[in-house]
Amino acid sequence: MKDRGLSQYLRPIAMTDPARPSGALSLAGGWCWFDRVEILSRQAPPRIVGLGDLTEAERAGLSTSRPAFGGMAMDAPRIMGILNITPDSFSDGGLFLRPEAALMQARRMAAEADILDIGGESTRPGAAEVSPTEETARTAPVIAALRTGGLALPISIDTRKAAVAEAAFAAGASILNDVTALRFDAGMAGAAARAEVPVILMHSIETPATMQDDPRYDDVLLDVYDALAERLTVARAAGIPDDRLAIDPGIGFGKTLEHNLALLARLSLFHGLGVPVLLGASRKRFIGTIGAEAEAARRMPGSLAVALAGVAQGMQMIRVHDVAETRQALRLWQAATRGYST
Incomplete structure (x- = not known):
């Protein structure tokens, strides 16, 4: 755009309507298209x-x-299926702590998931840190058992600690999902680079123990965008390299309900960072607040609604607890938006 200052941001307005204009571009090469862009700025109203x-170059950056x-x-x-091997995760803590239960749940999810995300430390608000040894x-024995049993599905290790990640890679994990975007452990970036694994950089502030203590932003959408841009620079x-990087805006991590909704309403902005985008909102507190459901395990309908809202803005990966239900919803969403099933 002519005379566009560095303080302005481009948000493609994602569409899935079958009546696609001839001049429209595919959004990040995916299933959405766009023919308009919202210009966001800290100094001026959106236009x-x-x-x-x-x-x-701007068109290519958003459409390639x-x-x-x-x-x-x-x-x-x-679809990324969540497997929490923890006693205290906010939704399913303790359910899969025993290795036998974890393996059974992993195999169940593998029938419909594209990725399994395995974590051994709760990152719910207020959670205490777990030692790398514990x-x-x-996590490592479960990953090793899955690989020994013939599971070929990509497995990501959900950790912020380099020693845990390295053990997981040795056991067969092939992706790193770091909720601190390589900030927590100074050795994590080097460990991921040496292992040559893809890395998901998630936005968060503080630590799980303190992240919900009055989080504040000047502009949550642009602040999170800038923070992720900075972490991508650190990773590079x-x-x-870029072809091993993805980002996650970190719904629920150091954000109020209002912050979460502001991010969800304009998720397509994050395609401007040039890498795949993951949305992880499954069963989170704001879903319970808006959906009037206090019990996290009963928030599947609200989680499906948020997941499909993300897919409608081109989110390439959706991290969920309810894998089979999400797959069914996604099949129907795709059929309804295309006008045919495959």
Whole structure:
């Protein structure tokens, strides 16, 4: 865009309507399209412009197909199944702490998931830190058993500690999902670079123990965008290339209900960072607040609604507890928006 200052941000207005104009562009090479962009700024009100007001480089940055991530093409939404091997996770703490229960749940999810995300430390608000030794003991044997049993599905290790990640990689994990975007452990970036694994950088503030203690932002959408841009720069400098990077705006991590909704309403902004985007909102507190459901395990309907809202803005990965239900909802959403089933 002519004379566009560095303080302005481009948010493609994602569409899935079958009546696609001839000049529209695919959003990040995926299932959504756009022919307008919302210009966001800290200094001026939002405004909407057409594609003709963008430079060729700006159009390409928003429309170019994202590279495969962890061996998965990013031309369709991918479902990441959550496996918490913890006693205290906010929704399913204790259910899968025993290795036998964890393996059974992993195999059940693998029938419909594209990725399994295995974690051994709760990152719910107020959670206490777990030692690397204990976290490794919870996760590495389960990952190894899944690989020994023939599971070929990509497995991500959900950890903020380099020692836990390295043990998981040795056991067969192939993706790192770090809720601190490599901030917590100074050795994590190097560990991920040496292992040559894809990395998901999630936005968060403080630690799980303190992140919900009155979180504040000047502009939550733009602040989170800038923070993730900075973490991508750090990851690249550590030797992790763009084709091994993805980002997650961190719904519920150091955000109020209002912050979460502001992010969800304009998620398509994050495609401007040029890498795949993951949305993880499953069963979170704001879903219970809006949906009037205090029990986290009963928030599946609200979680499905938020997941599909993310898919409608081109989110390439959706992290969920209810894998089979999400797959069914996604199949129907795709059929309804396309007008045919496959």
